[in-house]
Amino acid sequence: MTGVPIEHGLLLATLLFSLGLLGVLVRRNIIFVLMSMEIMFNAVGLAFITGGSRWMQADGQIMFMLVLTLAAAEVAVGLALVLQLYKRFKTLDLDVLSKLKG
């Protein structure tokens, strides 16, 4: 076990996750929404690493690598969607996509 208390590591992960969630909720530019989602993925990875360092097991780092893979796939598809959105609507505003709203 390392010297860093686990509560503080998890607190930091929660804080970063909340900031990312705030960004997703507040910003309406789709690029910023994707960036905020990256922040949230990152916070989850930090929580995994903190847990792995508390019990000195490799599983935390393995879960972090899986989260990394997920983030890479998500950002590739997400940015392709951004390009399509810009091509079709000439804007990056997410609220334009509310055409299906009842």
Add this chain to the structure above:
Amino acid sequence: MTLELVLFYLASAVAVFATLMTITRHNAAHALLYLIVSLLAVAVLYYLLGAPFAAGLEVIIYAGAIMVLFVFVIMMLNQGNKTVQQERQWLSLGMWIGPGILCLVLFVEVLTLLGSSGQLAGLEVVSAKDVGIRLFGPYLLAVELASMLLMVGLVGAYHLGRPLRDKEQVNEREKDSEVAQ
């Protein structure tokens, strides 16, 4: 308070501040700079938590590859005559001070870590070897699933990113003219 804890709280402060700046910037390129600083700060945190392999992956894949994708898209979306003026504005000196100072803090932290690696008695490390043995042993199925996920992401990004066909473009134009009418 040990040196390790001091470095941990300092890097945490940098990470939180940079994240806060990321979600409040108006300009996407400025936000990206702060996001990269935030990721680097988290990489330092990983090192302090005894996961140097994850810290390396964080820098290479997150701050390297994924952020390059963001840069590509931001650059692709900013075509036209105003680009030159925009570039000039983005490269102005004032823009670099904030991320530069935060990076300097992280750099000093890394130097301190490298200089005193023998003194951090509390730092126990889960090495890359342990991670590899676990990863290709009990977690082999997860590796396969991750590879399939990456394949799906690749094909999906290629499919979505292709140029519009002529027929689709005509349809879009018709739709636009309908909206205009």
